[in-house]
Amino acid sequence: MAKEWPGFVYRGCFFTNCGYNIETVKSNPMDQWDIRPDDVVVVTYMKSGTFWMLNLLSSLYTDLNLLLSSTKKVVRLDQFYDDPGCVPGSYGKHAKAMRESLVEMPSPRLLYCHMPFQFFPRAWQDGEKKCKIIYIARNPKDVCVSYYHFMQGFPWAGMDLNWDEWVRAFVDGKVWYGSWLDHVLGWRRFGLEDNVLHVTFEDMKRDLKSVLVKVAEFLDRPKSDEELDDVVKKCSFASMSQGVEFYRRVSSLGDENSFLNSVQHLRKGKVGDWKNHFLVSQNEFFDREITVKAEKHGLKLVHNMLRHGISPRSAIIPTLELLCHAMAKEWPGFFYRGCFFTNCGYNIETVKSNPMDQWDIRPDDVVVVTYMKSVGPCLRGWQSVVWIVVGSRVRMATLGLEDNVLHVTFEDMKKDSKSVLVKVAEFLDRPKSDEELDDVVKKCSFASMSQGVEFYRRVSSLGDENSFLNNQNNVQHLRKGKVGDWKNHFLVSQNEFFDREITVKAEKHGLKLVYNM
Structure with a gap:
């Protein structure tokens, strides 16, 4: 069983044991909120642009009361559900003060909340009381990454999951505020007729001014172009992330006396940064469990700004990326006749002398040619027949049977060795009976070989017991041999770069690459 964040589920939402008390949660404490028609509430799932919007609104409308008088901190309505006694410091004090003095806060108030809709006051759900709600949605992959980094600053919360465990917990809704999908779909039931305006983090990144125009119309408080331009300039995400004064000043997490001051308030805010964190296998799992389901419900998720033509400079991005790779750390070596040789292990003068000319080629020599780690020495058991595998270089693929070259693939060997x-x-013009073939297939399957590396040790120059390379920690002779295991190692960003530079070019040359059985 996968490791989980300790907690409990109530009304479809996950609450951690540390920070929440089940009896308090069941009492619907948010009913204490004295909802007013001129309350403006920013509602988000965690890490979706909450404080960015709060900063924008408080800058655009200076009459909105943002801070609780007793603590000088912004009001997060879901703190009604917190257990103040569980969290020491200014955070716990603010949660307690908010319950006691929210009613004294003058109108109009600017508040925020992360709770799913079903935890909003019954009076609001029944339509008896209304307020102005601005709901911000952000693509869940970037949310997942940002949320994970954010939680590193909460040692008291008991969240000690690693990244892979976190991804699964996030997908399963076993994190604060439950399932991202349930949260977004739940709030999506409400529209302008309910005094709820929906915007996205990605739209704010793409065209902040247009979003602010919508917000101003929704609040029925229009602003001039000059006022909007001024706020956009002062409150862009880049400006906020360079200085976190606003967050520190208004957030109950940002007080200098709070042990939660180590929280990374504003990270990158970059659309698509998830690609530098998600492995391909994690991304496929995430897509199956969230993306596909979201799209069935009509949600259009923007996981990458470039894909949607948002960046006018998208055409030069690959070139810039290649430049970065060119400047990256490299294995010291040299090129000769289109091939790379390392400085350690090769001498350029020896290489240039074409020493392989010393090989006395014979007509009955059988040579296995591969790119590294394409087959390994699978000769065991049937000495008169060997694997003939040609490496992946396009030039080599131009040779065929007329040149005495047979092409097979590792993937075909895995799929049907016989x-x-x-x-x-x-x-080889040396046919074998079905019985002989079956016997060799049984004895020499990759699974059989990987369980015991006797053949490798016996015939390989790396396997001699006196070789310093014999240490299993140094050389892993036969690993998994699994088709598709790359997904557990490649980040999505690495996979996209690899596809551009190898897969696409290979397919243009007619090579059909099998990446997944």
């Missing part, structure tokens, strides 16, 4: 052996036997 069929490949039949081809090899025909190529």
Whole structure:
């Protein structure tokens, strides 16, 4: 069973054991909020642009009362559900003060909340009382990454999951405020007729002024172009992230005396940064469990700004990325005749002398040619028939049977070893019976070889017991041999770069690459 964040589920939402008391949660404490028609409430799932919007609104409308008088901190309505006694410092004090003095806060008030809709006051849900709600949605992959980094500053919360465990907890809704999908879909039921305006973090990043125009119309408080331009300039995400004064000044987490001051308030705010954190396998899991379901409900998720033509400079991004890779740390070595040789292990003068000319090629020599780690020495058990595998270089692929070169693939060997052996036997003009083929397939399957590396140790120059490379910690002779295991190692950003530079070019040359069985 996967490691989980200790907590409990109530009315479809997850609450952690530390920070919440189940009896308090069940009492619907948010009913204490004295909802007013001129209250402006920013509602978000965690890490979706909350304080960015609060800063924008308080800058655009200076008459909005943002701070609780007793603590000089912004009011987060879901603190009604917090257990103040569980959290020491200014955070706990503010939660207690908010319950006691919110009613004394003068109108109009600017508040925020992270709770799912079902925890809003019954009077609001029944339509008896209304306020102005601005709901911000952000693509869940960037939310997941930002949320994970944010939680590193909460040691008291008992969240000691690693990144992979966090991704699964997030997908399962076993994090604060529950499932992202349930949260967004729940609030999506409400529209302008309910005094709820929906905007997205991605739209704010793309065209902040247009979003502010919508907000001003929604609040029925229009602003001039000059006023909007001024606020956009002062409150862009870049400006806020360079200085976190606003967050520190108004957030109950930002007080200098709070042990929560170590929280990373504003990170990158970049659309698509998830690609530098998600492994391909994690991304596929996430897509199955969230993206596909979200799209079935009509949600259009923007996981990458470039894909939607938002960046006017998108055409030069690949070039810039290549430049970064060119400047990255490299393995010291040299190129000769289109091939890379490392400084350690090769001498350029020896390489240039074409020493392989010393090989006395014979017509009955059988040579296995591969790019590194494409097959390994799978010769065990049937010495008269060997695997014939040509590496992945396009130039090599131009040679065929007329040149005495047989092409097979590792993936075909994994899928149907016997069929490949039949081809090899025909190529060598040395046919074998079904019984002989079946026996070799059984003895020499990759699984059999990887369980015991006797053959490798016996025939490989790396496997000699006196070789310093014999240490299993230094050389892992046979690993998994699993088709598709790359997904557990490649980040999505790395995979996209790899596809641009290798996969696309290979397919243009007619190579059909099998990345997943």
